[in-house]
Amino acid sequence: MPRPRLSRRVRAAPGIDYFKPAGIRMADLEESTLTIDEFEALRLKDLEGLGQEESAKKMNISQPTFHRLVMHARKKTADAIVNGKAIKIEGGDFKIAGSRGRGPGSTCTCPRCGNTTPKQRGIPCASMKCPKCNTNMIRG
Secondary structure, eight states, X not given: OOOOOOOEEESSOOSOOEEOOTTSOGGGOOEEEEOHHHHHHHIIIIISOOOHXXXXXXXXXXXXXXXXXXXXXXXXXXXXXXHTOEXXXXXXXXXXXXXXXXXXXXXXXXXXXXXXXXXXXXXOGGGOBOTXXXXXXXXX
């Protein structure tokens, strides 16, 4: 009997979930789908510059599993760039770190610099700008 699969822990859902090459109509585009856990692995390793062992701990997975996620993410991203495909970010086996509801203690997080701001009632995080870098915030 195989070992039960652990959900991969991600900091927050990506603020942007679709990229497309300029000058190509949507109807003419092929897509490469990056799962949210692959996106998180790529963010931790290549953007944050963390080692595989530290990144794997942050995602609550083994180092070999983290390595496979990064390799799949890099291959899909390279395929999209080289072959002019759109990148769609969705799905995967993950859970948002620290998500326990959307009550009064919720925060909005900047996907670029990691700055957090308390969530304001009635105002979606996506319509708020980060005070540090002026990027749209995401719920997190």
